[in-house]
Every structure is written in C-alpha cells, then in structure tokens.
Amino acid sequence: MGEVQQIQTTTTPIPGLLLFSLPVHGDNRGWFKENWHRRKLIDAGMPDFGPVQNNISFNAQRGTTRGIHAEPWDKFISLASGRIFGAWVDLREGPSFGTLFTAELSPHEAVFVPRGVGNAFQTLQSDTVYTYLVNDHWSAEAQANYTFLNLADEDIAVPWPISLDECILSPQDRTHPRLADVEPMPGRRILVLGADGQLGAALRRAYQGQGTVDFLGRGDFDITSEESYQAMDWRKYSTIINSAAFTAVDAAETAEGRVAAWAINASAVTRLARTAVEHSLTLVHISTDYIFDGTAAIHREVEPPSPLGVYGQSKAAGDAAAATVPRHYIVRTSWVVGQGRNFVRTMAALADKEVPARVVDDQWGRLSFADDIAAGIRHLLENNAAPGTYNVTNDGEPQSWAQVAREVYALRGATPTLVAGISTDDYAKQGTAPRPRSSVLDLSKIRAAGFNPPSASERLAEYLGKGT
Template sequence: MSGVGIRETAIPGLLVVDLQVHADARGWFKENWQREKMTALGLPDFGPVQNNVSFNPQVGVTRGIHAEPWDKFVSIVTGRVFGAWVDLREGDSFGTVATVELGPETAVFVPRGVANSYQTLEPATAYSYLVNDHWSPQARASYTYVNLADPRLGIDWPIPLADAEVSEADRRHPMLADVVAMPRRRTLILGANGQLGRALSVVLPTADAWGRDRFDVTDPAAYQAVRWQDYDTIINAAAYTKVDAAETPEGRRDAWAANVTAVGHLVRVATEHRLTLVHVSSDYIFDGTAETHGEDEAPSPLGVYGQTKAAGDALVATVPGHYIVRTSWVIGDGPNFVRTMAGLAEKGVKPTVVDDQYGRLTFTDDLAAGIVHLLASRPAYGVYNLTGAGPIQSWADVAADVYELCGRSRTDVTPISTTDYTAGRQTALRPVHSALSLDRIVATGFTPKPVADSLSAYVGSLKS
C-alpha cells in the first residue's frame, strides 16, 4: 500500500488517512481498510466490529454533529463530502474543530467522543464507517451533540445551512456552551479493600474502586453486568494470598478460583474490549534458587499459592495490552508483618523470626505510584518487577529494624531457621530468595524508594 500516509489534525487523535486509489478505464480500486499496514503507519488498532453505510441522493445533505462512545474509521465509497469534527471530550481540547474534504482517496479515524458531521458535495454519495462497538439503544443514550450552526465553532459550510437538507433533530442540538462533555474512559481498581487497593484509590482518586462487596471477581455473572466500554484500564489488585491455607483442600479451590479462573474472566474482558490490564504478581512464582530474580526467569513455584499466581501470569500475558507488576513482601494499610512486629515491640514481646528467607519489603504507596507511572509513561507491555530499593534483608533483619525504630533493642529479636520455626506446623514451602531485579522499572524512569526510608515513615505513622 505505497502512497498511503497519515496526517494529524488540530484535534488530538483525529487522523486523516491518505489512501491510494488505482484507477483505469474500468473505474477504480482501493484498499479501504488494511489493518497491518495502517497500524504500522500509526493508526490505532481499534478493532472494528460493525460497518455502516449512509447513502445520500442529493447535494447539501448535512448530518451531525454527533459524538458516539466508540472509535470509527470514516471513508467515502462514491461522491465527495465536506467533513467537520468537534472535540466533545473532557479536557483542554474540548470545542476544537477540524474540517477536511473527503473523497475516495481520503479517510478519517475519529476517536471516541469526537463529534462527527458531514455535508454532501456531490449527488449519490455513499459514506461508510467502521466502528468498534455494536450500536444499541443503550449506547445511543450516551451520545453527545453540538449544533451545526453554532457560531462559536466557526464552521464554514460550503452550502449554507439555510439551503441544506438538515433534520429537525440536528437543528435542535445544543450550542457548545450547553454541551456536557463526554467523560473519558475510566480506570477500574479491583480488590479495592485490600492493602494495595486502598493505596491505589489514593493515587487514582477518579478511578472506580470495587471491593468484593461490589464485584466478586470469581462470579462469572458479575462480568455480564458491567459496561466495559466505559473503561480503558483494569488494575487487578484482587487475589487469594493465604499462602499456608492454600495448601488445604478448601484453600486450594479458593486460590485457583481467585488467582486463575477469575483472571481468565478478566483476560477475556480486556481482550474483547481492548483494555489495558494491570495484574499484580508475586515472588512466590519462583523457587528462590536464584539470589535475585529477573523478569524473564521461568516460573518454578513451590506451593499452591505460587502455582496459581504463575498460572494467572500466563493468562495475563496473552492480553495485547498488559502490565504484570511482580512484587514481594507487601506492607500497607492492613494486617502485615511490620505492623505485627511493631505491636509485639510495644507489648515487650521478644519474638523469634526466620533469618534464612531473603528479600525486600514493598510498601503499597510505592507500588501504587509505580503502577501509575507505567500507565502514564506507557513503556513496552510486559513484566516489571517493583519492590522497595536497597539492601536485601532477612525477615529477622526487618524485625530488628522495626524494634529499633520502636525504641527497643535489636537483640530482642531472636533469629531462627525456617526449618526450626515451622517444625510441627503445616505450612507452605517458601522461596529462600525473594529479591527481584529492579533494572527494568528503573529504566522506564521510575526509581523505587529505599526500604529504610519507607519503613521509618511507616513505623512512625503507626505511633501517631
């Protein structure tokens, strides 16, 4: 498809596509839509599902100005039109206008929320458009309109509107000053009641945040009740995390339901609706043989919890737009190791803590900030390790740090081996080494906070 080109307009995301038309005595031929070649030139891979054609028998037929809740690819089969577009999306570009004359040699990609209109310049004009959602009465209810004759738009119609064929409905559309902007697609946080979910809700205050009371990720019926077209991103912070309980018959079923089957539902939704899926993974997908784990290391889980997380990761990796954020030793607003140690220190308890499991703490505010960074900067999709930065420690080292921050002696914490600590208990196997390489996330421009600084601030917050 040599000769094809894409031009930007004054409206962000509204793209003009110059098509190559092959003509001879018999007529002409063009490749009207060619996914592979056009996306390579920069056109969004918008996934059309419906093709509509509007036939206009006479010159001066004027339609619009309508903004629909989907993207569309507009082209002319025969004839010519004057096209006008108005940005009716929330944001700084609201009200921006772009006009282009269209014939068979020109097409336009129109993003969701940009209002579309046209006026025919030749008789027997056929106007065709691909859309990436199915029309329905419910979808029509979310259209946004603006008046063709609004002087604020400054559209210089080739045929004066007084002489044009315009429907009464189109003549009654509101002026720009009275238009309610089309909301942008939203972010959905699942698992909002957990430690990470609460931190994400703080840094993404406009996101929808649903806990299990609002949306049970394990219930297939729950997915049917959501209008996924209103979202562009899902952050899955929901998971079954009871490592030891996962080794029991009931726990095994619950772990697979939440960490695998539910993830499968999310993968289907994200793929079907072209959503970005952010999924939180775990150091438990590794057996801990390597001292530090990179993003490309093959999974080698020791127990059921790790197996389910590894299986969930494999499913998420099939989504075209995905970020798998792998983390370890999470500390946030809720029950966790640091809070437990601080409570024991306050009570004067001298605990025994394992000293042969090694890793780094991850504080949920840092983890949430890293996720927001990925969504804002949009590096290549894939896996990114994200933990706190600094020296690798044992759990006993962390406990001693907490005791010291609480004004107690580090020697109040007695180190013990995992074998001795778990003797006589039914526990899951845990990786000896849980530290994750941070080079890839740092290369995107995000620098995780040092664990020591975050720990000091966290313990200080527990005292206040």
Template sequence: METTPIPGLLVVRLDLRRDPRGWFKENWQRAKMVAAGLPDFAPVQHNLSFNGARGVTRGIHTEPWDKFVSVASGRVFAAWVDMRQGETFGATFWIEMDPSVAVFVPRGVGNSYQTLTDDVAYTYLVNQHWREGFAYPALALDDPTVAIPWPIPLTDCEISEKDHHNPILDPATAITPQRMLVLGGDGQVGRALASEFPDAVVVGREQLDVTDAAAMAAWRWRAHDVVVNAAAFTGVDAAETPEGRRAAWAANAEAPARLAALAREHGFTLVHVSSDYVFDGTSTAAGGYRETDPMAPLGAYGASKAAGDLAVAGAPHHYLLRTSWVVGEGANFVATMQRLAEQGATPSVVDDQVGRLTFASELARATRHLLESGAAWGTYHVTCAGEPQSWADVARSVFDLEGRDADDVTSVSTGAYAATRPGLAPRPARSLLDTSKIEATGFTPRDALAALREHLAR
C-alpha cells in the first residue's frame, strides 16, 4: 500500500500470477486488502469502461462515492485532483497503470485517465449506485491550475463533448466533507455527543423523528459518513402500557432497523446506543454480562431494545454500545437525589439492584475512541469503572458529596418499593456489564465515583 499527496488516495500493487496462458490476479480481495490498510468501503457496483483506441481521455469526474480503480487490459496514464474543502484542495497525483496497479480513490477526489494503448479495459468498484439524470461535479482536463502532464496532447485525444465543457478549479465549488449526524440530540447522550463532536450535525425529534418513515426516507444520508443513534424511547414503565409499548417498539426496534437498512444503502457507519435491559439481570459472572451473552429482556422496554440490537447488527459498519444507568444533562437518578438532598428529604432507595453508573460524556468519549481507533465493528459494553453499587449506594454517595449525612438515605427492597408503585416495570437485579472488550482496544473507563464527584461539582 502506497500513500500519495492526496489524503486517502492509495496505490495498491497487485500480484500478477503469469503462465503461458496469460495472467491471473485478485483484483479485489476484501480480507487481504483491508488487513493491508485499505478502507472496508463495501462496494455495491462494478463498472467496466472499454476504450478501443490509444488517446481516449476521460474525466476529471468527482462523484460522491469511493472508487477502487484498476486496468484489466492495456495501459493508462491516470490522474487525480483533490476537490474536497480543506488544505489539500487542488492537490494532484498521477501514475501509469497496467493490470498490476490499482488505486483507491476516496469520495471527493476527481478521477481521470488517458489510454496509452489500444483496447484498454478500465475497471472500477464503487460503493454508491450511479443515478441517471443526476449532475456530478467535474473539472476541465486542461485546467491550468492543476496542470496535469498528459502524455498525449489533449488536442490529439478522443474526448466526450461533455468533458470538453467541464469547469476550471474553483474553491467556491469545493466538495463539502461528509459530517457526522447525531440523532436524539435533545437527550442526555445526544447533548454529550454534541459537546464531544462540535462539527457534527445534531438533530432532535423536531428536526428528524426517527419513527417517521417518510421523514427518514427524505433525509440526505449521503451527506454523512457516521450516524450516531442516541434517539430512544426510555420510559421503562410507560412501555408496559398499550400505547407505550407501540411507541417503544417504533423508536427502539423499527427505527434502528430502518437505520441499518439506510447504512447498507448509503455506506455510512452506524453507531447505536443500547441498554443493559436487554438482559434479565440473573448473571452471577464476576465481571458482568459480556457482549456475547444471550439476551433475555424482562419487560417491553428491554424487548424493544433487544430487537433494535439485532437489527443494528445487520449494518455492515456498526458500533453497538450497550450501557447502563446513564447520567447526563437532564432528568436522571443522580439529578433527583441531588434535588432531594438540597430539599432536606430522606428518601428510601432500592438496595438490591446492582450496577455501575455511566456518564453520557463517557459514552461520547467511547464513541470517539471506537471511530478513531479503527476497532473491529460490533457490540461493545461501555460503563464507568469502579466497584459495583446499588441505587442506594449511589444515592448515599450523592448525599455525602452534597454535604448531607449518607445515613439519611434508607434502603428498601425492590419488592417493597414496587408494592407502593403500581405499574412498575420489572428491572434487572444485576446490571453489571463487562467492559473488557472495549478496554482491549485501548479505552480506559473513568472511575464512576470520580466522575460523579466532577458531575455534581459542575
């Protein structure tokens, strides 16, 4: 794999196996090439361009997708121009290509070639479908700014009428880079993601309702390389009602399935936030539930999240982050205990549900880590670190940090608490999630108590 002056444009030297009959090559071999450093770009279309005579010149075309280009027969002079906004706008690279050379061309880089022999078959894989009647950006072959040194003068070449009229380089028409899209931006995790990724497009339900199939279909998904789904129906108790069950299924199961299908169609990476409620809480494993443990939700909310997990796993490029006991900006258990501590209350809190807090900022940090580290696609458990605690333990920590006596918090069993709360949904008794998988990628979870102290001080 060879890098070039254009970021992301990579040259691949292919192994030609020759014998008296001719040659054979693996033109695209996903496992080997990804291991060697090529992006796993998920091609969906394979195109061949046959050129009968020497001197045919095509380009400079800048379609909004990645390409893997090579030559099946003959020889070409190939050239590329970076048409993306940024410091390398207008950067160029050229090389002679025969069947032993291939080039990965990232979205936003103009692609062109000139045949140096007769009977050239130029081949390319792309990860978006070409659409008839849609105008794609292009650049003049003789643009003096980029000054491509065509071996054969363009005046002696066969060029299409359309390519004769392509415009010259203009920064005003530079291709806008794809941006992350955060769904559910008005929730706790969404707000944390907005802070962690200030350049992201962040939308709440008013801007894009993930349960609205028509709105989802109309969104410009090609503008995004990463979509983070922090939108969810989180009413655990409300999900047990007929209306709530339908709402939970629409947001937590159908919407992720729709996003997974869109990820397959448009090629973006899907990051999805899920819950410990997909488990029944009966595991006695010291470290907690692992990613490979079977799901067995207790209630309607957990069932809807489990269905969403199964759907997201169908996206080619996905990170599924399961978490527990989320705390961020907005209504949550810690905020409630802080308010009660300030009001002088003496609450009764369950002491037989055990887990670990996860601050929304920790989920956002884990998202960045997975995206930037190149970690393997799949499911990861993300919580803060430290000793497991019950909800009563957390409440006492909040009271202590707020200057109240921790003994002002009274312990109560889940059964006794449920007896005073009709309609309370079942909850996992042990919500511990094993984080060793994400730790193996180089991520170190923050200590829960230290994060709680910082959260309350802020």
C-alpha cells in the first residue's frame, strides 16, 4: 500500500466542499492514519467547524447506496475500511444550487461537506466502514430540516458505477423528490440582539432589504434570561451580533447600577460566548474606550485593559468572555452617536436656543457614528476578516468634547464661543463616574482589513443636516 506523506487539499466546483488526501502508513501488520487532526486539517484549509458527534456506518455488501441528504450541519467524512463512490450535490440557496461533484474515497481520502450540500455514497467493496464527524447533535427535530434529492434524478444524472437497479437502497431514498421539486436549504442567518438601541437601529439600516438577518430587542430576547437561550433554535444562525449593553456610565457606580452593569455587560456575554462555542457561531461583541484608563495617547487593540469605573470594568470582563469564542469580533468604539439621546443631540438643542454650555475640554477622542460602526461590522463579516479585536471609530483629528460642542454650535448657526471649557476634575465634582482622558483609538488594523472609516467632521455635518 502506497503512502501519502502529507495532507493535500483539493477544491471542488461546490463552494466549501473540500477533498483531502490523508497520510496512511502501512506495513506487514496493516496500516495506520491520523483520521482527524484538527490543527493539521485547519492548516490544510478546512474550517474549524467544531465537531460534537462521531457516527459510523457499516455497509456489509458492495452496491449499498445511501443519500442524497443535505443536513443542517457540516460533516467530515472518511473511511476506516473499503472504498466508496461519493456524490455531492449543492442543495443550498444560491448560484451553485444543483452543482455535482463525484470522487472515489478509500482510507487515503476524506471530504469536508458544508451544511446544505447533499451527500451520497455507493460502496464499491463489501464490509465498508464509513465514518463522519458532525458539528451538531442529531435529533428528530433536526432531521425535519434535511433537504433531499432523489438518487436517480435525471437533471443531476449522477454517474453511479453500479446501476441503481442492482443496488441496495432504502425505501425512503427511492422516493425523494427530483431537483425541480427540491426546496433549497436556506443559509444560516445573522441574529442581532439589543436591536432597539442606537447601534441596533443602525444595523437595521445597514441590513435593510436583506432577508437573512433577525433583529431582537430586549422584549424579544433578554440576554440575562436563561429561558431566552433555551427557547432559541440556534441551528438557524451563523452569527450573533450583540449590541445589547448597560451604558449608563454614572448609574453603574450606584449599588443597583453596579449589579445591572455586571449582569448585562459581563455575565450575559459569558452566556452568549458559551452559546457561540456550543453551536459553532461567530460572535460580534461591542467594546468601549472605557476599558482603558486613558493614560496612553492612542489605544491599540493589544493594550491590556485598565478600566477606571464599574462600567469599564464590566465591559472589560465581557470582552474577555467574548474572546474565548474561536470566531469572534470584538468591535471597540467610543463616543457613539446615533438615534436617541446622545451628546450631539444635546448640544444641538442648546445651540438652537443660543444657550451657553460648559463642556469638558481635557478629554480627547473621536466621534463614532452608529451607521459607520454598523458598516464596519458588516464589512468584517462579509469579508471573512481574521477574528479578533478591531477599533472602529470615525477618522480625523482627535477633539475634546468642548471642541466637538463648538463644532455643533457652528454647524447650527450659533456662536461657538458660547461653549466654555471645563476640566475633568471640575466635572467630576458633580458626582460623575471616572472617565478616560484619552479615548483615541488607533484605526490601523481596521484600515488594513479594507474598511476606511469616514471623517468624524464630515459625518457630523451630515448628521446635523438631517434635522437632528
């Protein structure tokens, strides 16, 4: 028996369907192979799909034929003995629907089959042992979400080596629909939690017209409630975007607020992270400049957290939980402006009345418009960016809060000098939570990922021009 010395990967006409040649080492006693080696297979191009169940199919006779079944999970298929003719048909929604790929498999080969790709095989030897790993647990409920195609479909015309008239088939496989009657398996969906907040509203706009995103507010899904998690069919989703958060910075310093901040920003994120790991989901989590003490002039993604107050501490804990998910995006932002109450709206209302304002002039940062944060999130997901933490704010020269306020006054036709500066120390005397002096986030990494945030000043003029 020949030996394959390293894993070799072959792409196929079906997107995501990968064929592997596995090293098989034989001598006079038989042979040995590493049937599943996570790191080596990932390095060879296979997704880190997180298998949770191992199944074995023993086929006593040559000509046993099974399929074509598209299942709502990914599979890694290999043989322990024997030889098969494999046939795979893309039954997912999209332009590759109906694409066929075939190959013979022995213990030397394996195949990764993505969710929604129909899988079938015909044994070419007796006593064939067919094994497969899957990344979700089988259940009768899950089987109801299978998509089937008839083995003898004339449009696909699988070139079975052994005529189906001479094969061993199940009664069910004989009666599955032809391609014209197959309802394609829909793709997994994106779930946005906290969809009734500023960022949630922006994500609704970012995905407007897309039928593949579900938006749930607190009344629909409470991220602190175990019942919400248990009631959700997570198999429908590929991605969770968590835009829910406790953001009342000053209230977080109170006894009641401290409990709420930790429950929503830390404990609930830990539960979300566990859900993402259990169901092989991508988790997008929103972070904040408040995880830093602000002593660094510019904060990069690798800077260790150093929060000053309860809000920042609870968010830093949530970031640490989110980072345990193999495929995660921690999107760190600052000074968010969107729908609802925010600093810009407050200053605009004062400017319209020509009311003087006292605003902190020794805290520095950049505004982050919610629509641009949402666009950055969509960019990371759609471009399959490397998992990790990304700073996402608007671009431009950093400003103090007082400078932003003066810019708002000017854009509203009010006198900018109505805005007087106040120090952080004087502002803190009003009983407010500690805040970082510098909230400037470095944008090099998100730019390298292909997303260039617009200028904060440009976006501010547009925002105020909409009648804010």
